Amino acid sequence: MAEEETDYSSLPLVDRAVHKLWKVRKEAYEAAVKEFEVSPDESAACFTPWLMDPGLWQKAVTDSNVAAQQEGVTALCAFLQYGGASACSRTRNHVIGGIVEKGLSSTRAITKQKSTEALLLLIELDVAAPVIDQLLPFLAHKLPKIIAATLTAITSIFEAYGAKTVDPKPVLKQLPKLFGHADKNVRAESTKLTIELYKWLKEAMKPMFYNDLKPAQQKELDDAFEKVKDAKPEAQRLLRSQQAAKAAAEAAGVVEDEVVEDEPEVVDAFDLAEPVDINAKIPANFLEMVGSTKWKERKESLDALYQEANVPRIKEGHYDDIIRSLAKCMKDANVAVVTVAANCIEAMATGLRKGFLKYKGTVLGPMLDRLKEKKQGVIDALAKGLDAVFASSSLTECLEDIVENTKHKNPNVKLETMRFLIRCLRTTRDVPSKPEQKQIADTSRALLTDTSAPMRDCAAEAMGTLMKILGERAMNPYMEGLDDIRKTKIKEFFDTATVKAKEKPKPVAPPPAPKAAAPVKKVGAKPGLKGPVKKAAPAAAAPPADEPPKAAPKAIPSKLGARPGLGASRVVKKPGAAAAPAASPKRAASSSYDDEEPAPAPAPKLGTKGGLAGRTLQREAAPAAPARVDPQIAIDKAELEELRVQREEWEKTQRDFQAEKQRMNHELGELRLRNVELIEEHTRDNLALRAKEAQLVRARSDAEAAQEEVTRQKREIERLKRELQRSVRSSSPAPTDIGDLPMNGYNHRDSSMSRSSTRMSYASRSEIGEEREHGRAGALSPSLRSESGRQSSMGNDHAEWKRAAEVTSQLKLRIEQMKLKQGLSGRGTPTQY
Known part of the structure; x- marks a missing residue:
C-alpha cells in the first residue's frame, strides 16, 4: 500500500487531480492549495496548468466523492484568491454550474460555505453581473432544493457587496414567480432575499413586484420591512478595483468622511424600473375623445391615459400630440377634467424625467395660468404637476415663466406662483447664477409690500430660502433699505429653511490673501535692492x-x-x-x-x-x-x-x-x-x-x-x-274522368268515346312515355269498343249501368292507391276530386 502511495505522489499534480481513486484526487487538491498559498505572485508556474485546462476545476467541484469534492472546492477558493483576475475570467464559466448543482446543495456544511466563498471571490476579482446572469437560470430548476440553495447564495452576495455593486433589477424580476412557488423552502428563501434587498433599496423596490404578490404575502413582508426600515447596511466586502481605489485615496490623504457622506443615497424607483411604451397602450381614439364636447368623455379618456402613464418609468418617444392636448385641457371649463389632466402631466413628467424637458414650454405656462382656480383640490393637483415639471428641468429653465406670473393680475396666480418658486429653491441642486439671484431677490422684494399678508409671507420666505443657498453675506446687497421687521421675518425663514443646493467653492479663495500681503510689508521696510528682488520671484x-x-x-x-x-x-x-x-x-x-x-x-x-x-x-x-x-x-x-x-x-x-x-x-x-x-x-x-x-x-x-x-x-x-x-x-289501367259518365242512361258509343278522350287527355299531360300511353290506349280501345258493341246489341241498360259502376269503383280504388304512393293522402279525400 505504501508503494502505491509513493507511486501516486510521483505523478504530476494534474494527473493526480483526475485519477480514478478519490483519495489520490483529494491529496492532489490539498497539494494544490499548499502550492497556491506559497506562490510569489499571480504569474507563478503553479497556476499555469490549471489556467490552461479550466475543465479541471469543473471536475473538482462536481467530484463524485464528497470528501474529494470538499477539498476540490477549497482548492478552487485558494486558486481564485491567489490567482488574480485571470484565474477568475478563465474558470468562471466552467465552475458556476457545478458549484450550484453540487456545491451549494451539498450535505456538508464546509462544502456549502466554500462554494459560497468561491462565488464571492468570482465577483470580487471582476464584477457581479456575469455571476448573477449564470445564477438566475437555476431559479427555474426543477428541483426545489437547487432553487433554495441559489437564493441563499444570491442573498449572501447582496449581504457582502450591497445593491450598489450588484445590480438588483434582474433579481427583482424573478421575485413574483419565486413567491408563487409550491415549495415552502423556496418561498422562505425568497422572503429572506427580499428583506435584504429592502435594506438597500427601501420603498423603491416595491413597484417592481409588489402588486403581483398575494395580500397575505404583502402583509408578511410589510411586517418584516417595518423591522429593518431604519437599517443602514454597509458592504462587507469590496471588489479588487474598489480596494485599489480606496488604497490610492488613502495614500493621497483623502478623508473617509467624503465617502461616508455619499453612503445614504436614496435609490430611485426610476432607476430600477423598465421603460414602458405607453404609446402602444393608449386608445387609438384618444385625441378624438379628448376633444369631445361632452366633459364625461374627455374625463374618461384622460383617466385611461393616467392609468397607462402612472408607471415608474416611461419609454421616451413622441408624445407631442398628447402633451398639447393636456395643455389645452388646462383651459377646460370643467374642474374635474383639469384635475385629471394635471395628474397626467405629473405622471408623464415623473416617468420621462429629463425626457420631458422638451415639453416644458408647452405645459408650464397654461398650468401657471390655471392657478387662478379657487378649489383646493385643483390647486393641489396643479402644484404636484408643476413640481414634476420642475424636477424634469431646472431653475434656469423655469425662472422666466415664474417671474412673469408673479406679476399676474390675478392674486391667486401670484400667490401660488411664489409658493412654486419657494419649492423650486428648496429642491434645486444648482446654485442660481448672479443674474438669477438678482431676479429672484428683486421679484421677492417687490412683493414684500403687497397688500395681501400671505403674499408678503411668501416673499419673505423666498428671500430667506435664497439666503440659505447663498449665505447671509451674499444677500446683504438685497437686504439694504428694508426695515427691521421685514429683515427679522426673512431671518426667521432663513433659520428654518432646508435646501439641497451646494454652495460654490468661491469663498475658499480669500485665505491666501494675507500670505501675499505679508511680503509687501517686509520688503517695504528694507531699503536695499537685493532683498526685494529676492522676494519678488516667489511672490x-x-x-x-x-x-x-x-x-x-x-x-x-x-x-x-x-x-x-x-x-x-x-x-x-x-x-x-x-x-x-x-x-x-x-x-x-x-x-x-x-x-x-x-x-x-x-x-x-x-x-x-x-x-x-x-x-x-x-x-x-x-x-x-x-x-x-x-x-x-x-x-x-x-x-x-x-x-x-x-x-x-x-x-x-x-x-x-x-x-x-x-x-x-x-x-x-x-x-x-x-x-x-x-x-x-x-x-x-x-x-x-x-x-x-x-x-x-x-x-x-x-x-x-x-x-x-x-x-x-x-x-x-x-x-x-x-x-x-x-x-x-x-x-x-288508364284513369277515367268520372265527370264524363252519364248518370241516367247513356248509349254505348258515348261511354266509349268519353273513356277514350279521358285516356288521351291524361296521356297528353305526360312528358315522357307518350308513345307507350298511346299504344296502351290503342290496345284498350278495340276491347272497349267490342264490349260496348256487345252491350249495345243486347240493349240491356241495367247491365250497362252496372258495368259503369264497377268501372267507377275500380277507378276510385286506383286513385287511392296512387295517392298513397305519392304521399298525397293527407291533402283530401277521394270524394274531393
Whole structure:
C-alpha cells in the first residue's frame, strides 16, 4: 500500500487531480492549495496548468466523492484568491454550474460555505453581473432544493457587496414567480432575499413586484420591512478595483468622511424600473375623445391615459400630440377634467424625467395660468404637476415663466406662483447664477409690500430660502433699505429653511490673501535692492496655485511679455496701459515692489527737495504705484469676467446644440424604425389581401360547384318523379274522368268515346312515355269498343249501368292507391276530386 502511495505522489499534480481513486484526487487538491498559498505572485508556474485546462476545476467541484469534492472546492477558493483576475475570467464559466448543482446543495456544511466563498471571490476579482446572469437560470430548476440553495447564495452576495455593486433589477424580476412557488423552502428563501434587498433599496423596490404578490404575502413582508426600515447596511466586502481605489485615496490623504457622506443615497424607483411604451397602450381614439364636447368623455379618456402613464418609468418617444392636448385641457371649463389632466402631466413628467424637458414650454405656462382656480383640490393637483415639471428641468429653465406670473393680475396666480418658486429653491441642486439671484431677490422684494399678508409671507420666505443657498453675506446687497421687521421675518425663514443646493467653492479663495500681503510689508521696510528682488520671484510664482480661476495665470504672461522690463519701469514713470499689465492682485503686489525700489531715479523731484530727496521720493512712489496699477487691474478683471461670461454662453450654446443634435438623431432613428414597421405592416397587409382574394376565388369556385350539384340533383329528382309516374301508369289501367259518365242512361258509343278522350287527355299531360300511353290506349280501345258493341246489341241498360259502376269503383280504388304512393293522402279525400 505504501508503494502505491509513493507511486501516486510521483505523478504530476494534474494527473493526480483526475485519477480514478478519490483519495489520490483529494491529496492532489490539498497539494494544490499548499502550492497556491506559497506562490510569489499571480504569474507563478503553479497556476499555469490549471489556467490552461479550466475543465479541471469543473471536475473538482462536481467530484463524485464528497470528501474529494470538499477539498476540490477549497482548492478552487485558494486558486481564485491567489490567482488574480485571470484565474477568475478563465474558470468562471466552467465552475458556476457545478458549484450550484453540487456545491451549494451539498450535505456538508464546509462544502456549502466554500462554494459560497468561491462565488464571492468570482465577483470580487471582476464584477457581479456575469455571476448573477449564470445564477438566475437555476431559479427555474426543477428541483426545489437547487432553487433554495441559489437564493441563499444570491442573498449572501447582496449581504457582502450591497445593491450598489450588484445590480438588483434582474433579481427583482424573478421575485413574483419565486413567491408563487409550491415549495415552502423556496418561498422562505425568497422572503429572506427580499428583506435584504429592502435594506438597500427601501420603498423603491416595491413597484417592481409588489402588486403581483398575494395580500397575505404583502402583509408578511410589510411586517418584516417595518423591522429593518431604519437599517443602514454597509458592504462587507469590496471588489479588487474598489480596494485599489480606496488604497490610492488613502495614500493621497483623502478623508473617509467624503465617502461616508455619499453612503445614504436614496435609490430611485426610476432607476430600477423598465421603460414602458405607453404609446402602444393608449386608445387609438384618444385625441378624438379628448376633444369631445361632452366633459364625461374627455374625463374618461384622460383617466385611461393616467392609468397607462402612472408607471415608474416611461419609454421616451413622441408624445407631442398628447402633451398639447393636456395643455389645452388646462383651459377646460370643467374642474374635474383639469384635475385629471394635471395628474397626467405629473405622471408623464415623473416617468420621462429629463425626457420631458422638451415639453416644458408647452405645459408650464397654461398650468401657471390655471392657478387662478379657487378649489383646493385643483390647486393641489396643479402644484404636484408643476413640481414634476420642475424636477424634469431646472431653475434656469423655469425662472422666466415664474417671474412673469408673479406679476399676474390675478392674486391667486401670484400667490401660488411664489409658493412654486419657494419649492423650486428648496429642491434645486444648482446654485442660481448672479443674474438669477438678482431676479429672484428683486421679484421677492417687490412683493414684500403687497397688500395681501400671505403674499408678503411668501416673499419673505423666498428671500430667506435664497439666503440659505447663498449665505447671509451674499444677500446683504438685497437686504439694504428694508426695515427691521421685514429683515427679522426673512431671518426667521432663513433659520428654518432646508435646501439641497451646494454652495460654490468661491469663498475658499480669500485665505491666501494675507500670505501675499505679508511680503509687501517686509520688503517695504528694507531699503536695499537685493532683498526685494529676492522676494519678488516667489511672490509672482505663488498666485497661480492659490487663485481658483485658471484662466488668469495664462493671460498674465502674454501681457507681461510686452512690458519694457524692470529697468525701464524704474526710469520711465508714465508707461501707460501697456506698462503695468497686472492680471491678478498678487502680481500687482510684486510689481509694486519694483516701483518702490527705483524711487531715487526720478530727476525732477530731486531739485525741489534737496538733500532729503531719497526719503521724499520713496514715500511719494509708494502711493503712486497703486494709482498707476489699480485701474489696469480693474480693466483686466473686467475683460477676464467678460471673457468668462462669453465662454459660458458659448459652452451653453454648444451644449444646447449637442442636445438638439442628439434629440434630432434620436427622432431620426425612431422615424427609421417607424418606417421599417410601416413597410412590414404594408407587406403583411398585401399578403393578407392576397390570401383573402385566394379564399374568395376558392369560395366562388365552391359556390359554382355547389350550384351545379343542386341543378344536377333537381334534374335527378325530376327524372325520378317521371319514373315514378310511369311505374304507376304501367301497373294500373288508364284513369277515367268520372265527370264524363252519364248518370241516367247513356248509349254505348258515348261511354266509349268519353273513356277514350279521358285516356288521351291524361296521356297528353305526360312528358315522357307518350308513345307507350298511346299504344296502351290503342290496345284498350278495340276491347272497349267490342264490349260496348256487345252491350249495345243486347240493349240491356241495367247491365250497362252496372258495368259503369264497377268501372267507377275500380277507378276510385286506383286513385287511392296512387295517392298513397305519392304521399298525397293527407291533402283530401277521394270524394274531393
